[in-house]
Amino acid sequence: MLTKNIPAFLVLAASMTLVACGSGDDATPSSAAAEAATEAANDAADTVAEDAQDVVEDAADAATDAIDDAADAVADAADDAADAMADAADDMKDTMADAEETVSDMVDDAAATVAGDSDAPAASGDCALTIEAGDRLGYNTDSLTAAASCSEVTVTLVHTGKLPKNAMGHNWVLVKKSDLDAVGAAGMTAGIDNSYVPVGDDRIIAATQLIGGGETSSTTVDMSVLDADTEYAFICTFPGHWSIMRGSFTIG
Numbered sequence: 545m546l547t548k549n550i551p552a553f554l555v556l557a558a559s560m561t562l563v564a565c566g567s568g569d570d571a572t573p574s575s576a577a578a579e580a581a582t583e584a585a586n587d588a589a590d591t592v593a594e595d596a597q598d599v600v601e602d603a604a605d606a607a608t609d610a611i612d613d614a615a616d617a618v619a620d621a622a623d624d625a626a627d628a629m630a631d632a633a634d635d636m637k638d639t640m641a642d643a644e645e646t647v648s649d650m651v652d653d654a655a656a657t658v659a660g661d662s663d664a665p666a667a668s669g670d671c672a673l674t675i676e677a678g679d680r681l682g683y684n685t686d687s688l689t690a691a692a693s694c695s696e697v698t699v700t701l702v703h704t705g706k707l708p709k710n711a712m713g714h715n716w717v718l719v720k721k722s723d724l725d726a727v728g729a730a731g732m733t734a735g736i737d738n739s740y741v742p743v744g745d746d747r748i749i750a751a752t753q754l755i756g757g758g759e760t761s762s763t764t765v766d767m768s769v770l771d772a773d774t775e776y777a778f779i780c781t782f783p784g785h786w787s788i789m790r791g792s793f794t795i796g
């Protein structure tokens with residue numbers, strides 16, 4: 545604006561010089577000088593007005609730009625906030641999914657543990673076997689397997705019935721399969737006080753007590769006395785039971 549004013553000022557000064565020089569006899573040059581001065585003044589005024597308008601327009605543009613920039617900044621901030629919230633929501637979803645997975649795994653593990661526990665007697669049962677008999681003639685299994693790695697195996701007989709041992713007593717006696725019938729027969733005469741197990745009979749490898757309903761009795765089998773090439777069997781020597789209550793005892 546200042547640079548634009550300088551030519552106008554110079555024009556105005558020149559006009560005034562012309563007016564001063566033309567103050568002689570001829571009125572026409574003087575009038576022409578006045579006209580030129582007026583024109584120059586008008587031009588200068590126009591220039592000033594134009595400059596002012598430019599300044600106002602520039603200011604308006606600047607203000608508009610500033611408002612636009614501010615609006616853009618607000619929009620950007622809003623976008624950023626929305627993105628951040630979306631990210632946070634995604635993160636939360638992931639976290640919850642992870643948590644759900646963890647809970648699911650824990651439930652599976654717990655279920656596996658419970659299942660494992662219920663299998664535990666069988667799984668660890670190679671050296672600790674359990675067999676049951678109730679108020680009917682018969683064991684709950686006709687075969688037991690002891691791990692060859694066991695130095696000794698504990699066999700526990702559980703009477704799951706209610707009848708007393710003199711009516712429906714059971715025991716668990718381990719013998720060679722070849723001795724089964726002979727030991728069964730010998731047991732009949734051994735008497736209930738000896739659990740129907742022949743006393744001092746070296747054919748008896750292991751034997752529990754005779755038990756009635758609700759009772760439990762265990763015996764330990766010394767695995768070192770067993771021969772891998774020999775077949776072994778278990779029987780109940782209560783009179784009349786051995787023909788039915790029998791099973792195979794194998795080394796696995």
Ligand SMILES: [Cu+2]
Nearest residue numbers: 714780782785
């Ligand atoms: Cu029996």
